[in-house]
Amino acid sequence: MSSGACAPYDLKCKECGKSYGKQPLSICDECFSPLEVFYDLDAVKGSVTRESIAAGPASIWRYRALLPIPEGFQPDLPVGFTPLVKAKNLGKRLGASDIYVKNDAVCFPTLSFKDRVVAVALANARYFGFDTVGASSTGNLANSVAAQAARLGLKSCILIPADLEPAKILNTLIYGARLVRIDGNYDHVNRLCSLIADQYNWGFVNVNLRPYYAEGSKTMGYEIAEQLGWRLPDNVVVPMAGGSLIRKIKKAFDELVYLGIVEAKHVKFFGAQATGCSPITHAVKNNLDRHEPQKPNTIARSLAIGNPADGPYAARLIRETGGWGEDVSDVEVVSGIQELAETEGIFTETAGGVTTAVTAKLFAQGRIGKDETTVVCITGNGLKTTDVLQGKYDVGRAVKPRLAEFDAYLRELDGLPAAEEAELVAQ
Amino acid sequence: MSSGACAPYDLKCKECGKSYGKQPLSICDECFSPLEVFYDLDAVKGSVTRESIAAGPASIWRYRALLPIPEGFQPDLPVGFTPLVKAKNLGKRLGASDIYVKNDAVCFPTLSFKDRVVAVALANARYFGFDTVGASSTGNLANSVAAQAARLGLKSCILIPADLEPAKILNTLIYGARLVRIDGNYDHVNRLCSLIADQYNWGFVNVNLRPYYAEGSKTMGYEIAEQLGWRLPDNVVVPMAGGSLIRKIKKAFDELVYLGIVEAKHVKFFGAQATGCSPITHAVKNNLDRHEPQKPNTIARSLAIGNPADGPYAARLIRETGGWGEDVSDVEVVSGIQELAETEGIFTETAGGVTTAVTAKLFAQGRIGKDETTVVCITGNGLKTTDVLQGKYDVGRAVKPRLAEFDAYLRELDGLPAAEEAELVAQ
Numbered sequence: 001m002s003s004g005a006c007a008p009y010d011l012k013c014k015e016c017g018k019s020y021g022k023q024p025l026s027i028c029d030e031c032f033s034p035l036e037v038f039y040d041l042d043a044v045k046g047s048v049t050r051e052s053i054a055a056g057p058a059s060i061w062r063y064r065a066l067l068p069i070p071e072g073f074q075p076d077l078p079v080g081f082t083p084l085v086k087a088k089n090l091g092k093r094l095g096a097s098d099i100y101v102k103n104d105a106v107c108f109p110t111l112s113f114k115d116r117v118v119a120v121a122l123a124n125a126r127y128f129g130f131d132t133v134g135a136s137s138t139g140n141l142a143n144s145v146a147a148q149a150a151r152l153g154l155k156s157c158i159l160i161p162a163d164l165e166p167a168k169i170l171n172t173l174i175y176g177a178r179l180v181r182i183d184g185n186y187d188h189v190n191r192l193c194s195l196i197a198d199q200y201n202w203g204f205v206n207v208n209l210r211p212y213y214a215e216g217s218k219t220m221g222y223e224i225a226e227q228l229g230w231r232l233p234d235n236v237v238v239p240m241a242g243g244s245l246i247r248k249i250k251k252a253f254d255e256l257v258y259l260g261i262v263e264a265k266h267v268k269f270f271g272a273q274a275t276g277c278s279p280i281t282h283a284v285k286n287n288l289d290r291h292e293p294q295k296p297n298t299i300a301r302s303l304a305i306g307n308p309a310d311g312p313y314a315a316r317l318i319r320e321t322g323g324w325g326e327d328v329s330d331v332e333v334v335s336g337i338q339e340l341a342e343t344e345g346i347f348t349e350t351a352g353g354v355t356t357a358v359t360a361k362l363f364a365q366g367r368i369g370k371d372e373t374t375v376v377c378i379t380g381n382g383l384k385t386t387d388v389l390q391g392k393y394d395v396g397r398a399v400k401p402r403l404a405e406f407d408a409y410l411r412e413l414d415g416l417p418a419a420e421e422a423e424l425v426a427q
Numbered sequence: 428m429s430s431g432a433c434a435p436y437d438l439k440c441k442e443c444g445k446s447y448g449k450q451p452l453s454i455c456d457e458c459f460s461p462l463e464v465f466y467d468l469d470a471v472k473g474s475v476t477r478e479s480i481a482a483g484p485a486s487i488w489r490y491r492a493l494l495p496i497p498e499g500f501q502p503d504l505p506v507g508f509t510p511l512v513k514a515k516n517l518g519k520r521l522g523a524s525d526i527y528v529k530n531d532a533v534c535f536p537t538l539s540f541k542d543r544v545v546a547v548a549l550a551n552a553r554y555f556g557f558d559t560v561g562a563s564s565t566g567n568l569a570n571s572v573a574a575q576a577a578r579l580g581l582k583s584c585i586l587i588p589a590d591l592e593p594a595k596i597l598n599t600l601i602y603g604a605r606l607v608r609i610d611g612n613y614d615h616v617n618r619l620c621s622l623i624a625d626q627y628n629w630g631f632v633n634v635n636l637r638p639y640y641a642e643g644s645k646t647m648g649y650e651i652a653e654q655l656g657w658r659l660p661d662n663v664v665v666p667m668a669g670g671s672l673i674r675k676i677k678k679a680f681d682e683l684v685y686l687g688i689v690e691a692k693h694v695k696f697f698g699a700q701a702t703g704c705s706p707i708t709h710a711v712k713n714n715l716d717r718h719e720p721q722k723p724n725t726i727a728r729s730l731a732i733g734n735p736a737d738g739p740y741a742a743r744l745i746r747e748t749g750g751w752g753e754d755v756s757d758v759e760v761v762s763g764i765q766e767l768a769e770t771e772g773i774f775t776e777t778a779g780g781v782t783t784a785v786t787a788k789l790f791a792q793g794r795i796g797k798d799e800t801t802v803v804c805i806t807g808n809g810l811k812t813t814d815v816l817q818g819k820y821d822v823g824r825a826v827k828p829r830l831a832e833f834d835a836y837l838r839e840l841d842g843l844p845a846a847e848e849a850e851l852v853a854q
Contacts, residue, residue, distance in 0.1 A: 345574030
């Protein structure tokens with residue numbers, strides 16, 4: 001564990017600036033705007049360095065000095081520090097010479113970037129004395145809260161839209177969590193969770209613990225910079241559900257620049273959504289100050305948030321950095337999944353299909369320069385959404401274990417004529 | 428990438444010692460025994476150190492000086508270096524005070540320890556000039572060969588027993604691999620692959636490339652030692668299919684001791700199998716020189732190798748180190764999966780269920796000391812074998828998004844009387 005001071009932090013209202021110290025609260029009681037964690041970075045300038053970070057563990061906790069972690073907290077799980085992979089084959093298809101995949105499909109423990117935010121939220125849940133934690137979730141968050149709560153000895157209760165993917169439901173129940181399927185979409189689930197958090201005095205990671213939770217996303221930004229050799233990319237393509245991740249990557253980059261750890265650079269932020277739930281990209285494309293809520297209808301259920309809490313902030317960030325918001329159809333989502341698997345050997349879930357397909361679209365539109373450094377954020381694993389691939393692959397017939405039978409079958413697979421016919425043709 | 432010399436290596440027959448240099452070959456043509464990679468460790472003594480390793484990347488390539496990697500090979504993928512997690516909760520259940528889980532369920536890229544062996548095999552496949560690679564596989568290997576071949580631009584053709592888990596089949600096809608389902612068990616598949624490798628001049632990772640492939644397993648041993656703070660555990664519990672992994676962990680430990688990187692220590696090796704395919708544990712229990720081949724019948728399909736190539740060596744190692752071989756029923760496999768998820772938040776596949784359940788059995792039998800340092804090797808992810816959990820969990824009914832409805836449902840879940848009744852009782 002890296003030693004050295006941690007940046008002092010407090011909750012403040014993003015809009016009116018009212019300060020709240022440290023408490024489980026996400027909305028300003030004066031102006032009803034969201035609260036956010038603000039740090040005194042000057043207190044750690046010079047002591048948080050490339051070297052102090054590199055001396056830390058191979059997990060998000062190497063950045064703990066820049067996270068809202070209660071004093072005395074002992075990190076328990078090696079979450080994050082996932083691979084950043086140079087995507088040469090994908091780049092060839094897109095005509096991009098310097099493109100990378102940040103691969104949270106293998107994030108410990110539950111194979112999505114949600115493990116990062118949950119780790120930070122639960123560190124605070126314990127500090128605030130909650131014995132039960134919960135979440136409103138489109139799936140990945142449910143998995144992560146259930147798994148990490150089990151490990152930490154906390155009780156958990158997770159609310160999800162009733163129609164979630166079977167793999168994500170099983171991958172929540174297996175950890176012993178209480179799971180409640182709500183007859184409604186994510187936005188219904190989320191509103192109910194606010195009521196429950198108050199009524200039951202539970203720590204909902206993305207409700208009353210949301211400001212702490214959201215900070216966990218910064219670690220994806222820190223890792224990108226560090227894994228690029230302590231430099232910032234020119235472009236980042238980020239999937240958007242609630243709209244928080246994209247903002248926090250920007251916040252991470254800004255902090256590293258402020259601390260003198262990386263050189264300042266103009267980074268463009270690109271947001272990806274599924275067309276069937278695209279309030280943020282719609283707002284970007286139509287230059288709206290505020291997104292119009294939508295009723296989600298897409299196979300990318302982990303992005304299906306029709307009224308994203310951080311939507312306005314995400315749209316503004318995209319515009320201000322000169323990026324763009326783009327969305328893709330469900331058919332393109334599946335193609336995106338296949339393209340990433342076939343080129344880079346990375347199997348991502350529907351959200352990653354969205355991001356990959358949107359990236360292709362952005363290159364085709366000329367919105368991203370072909371020789372610039374671009375990072376594509378893959379946030380979850382394909383084994384969680386296998387249902388969308390059903391019927392896409394023929395598993396073929398069972399073949400007898402004999403060389404001649406194998407030979408004949410391989411010719412079938414490759415669309416070649418059978419061996420005897422081939423000989424006749426050759427004569 | 429860590430610089431410094433790599434240990435020179437050659438293929439030799441394990442039994443008669445005949446030397447074969449470097450070639451794609453797995454069986455001695457004199458005595459028909461298996462070939463193995465032998466190193467000149469003296470050549471790197473003093474230059475391969477804790478520091479030189481720690482200066483390398485967060486992947487198996489930090490150990491490249493001790494792997495059979497062709498000169499000039501540039502590692503492409505950050506495989507391995509998975510978390511070693513102290514398992515306090517599991518330990519509490521077992522009465523073990525110092526137990527760890529080595530968690531290859533999150534291995535990059537395809538969530539199993541097979542990614543390690545495939546990475547080393549494919550480095551050699553390129554070197555030997557194969558344009559097509561293949562494998563006979565019980566699933567995890569298929570996934571890994573397909574993914575890594577896609578990334579490296581190699582064609583792949585994978586043979587599997589026809590009845591494999593759907594998730595493992597999909598997770599092979601998604602990468603664009605040719606997949607052939609063989610009407611037979613793993614041993615039939617494996618024999619056919621030997622014929623195909625010769626006939627087609629393909630590089631089968633676990634047939635003609637097997638000696639290189641198998642060395643990749645050593646990296647799990649190196650990581651365990653490094654992650655324990657450069658010391659060896661007292662006990663290791665390892666799942667056994669072909670019987671190779673357990674041997675290679677031992678080989679890794681021995682090399683580290685020989686090089687002066689860790690202190691010598693007597694480590695006991697424990698092997699885990701499913702009772703429905705337990706040739707090695709049967710040999711251990713009955714003190715047989717050679718295992719009797721079995722016809723596999725277990726849900727732990729990734730361990731279902733009835734005639735394991737390294738069975739005799741594994742059994743001997745277990746006996747010589749004073750360990751033990753134990754096996755568990757399919758019901759216990761499922762309980763093992765659940766136990767690891769509920770205690771440590773780690774969702775493993777059937778093989779990990781076997782290892783967890785066997786570990787519990789070994790503690791119950793008093794074969795492992797409660798205060799000794801024990802490492803449990805978890806080799807694959809639970810999302811690949813969700814079929815064995817079907818019907819084990821009730822997803823419950825969909826609940827209307829209202830607090831009162833939630834409240835009532837939670838009482839149902841927790842087995843409490845409905846709220847009104849509760850009030851009556853309290854009166």
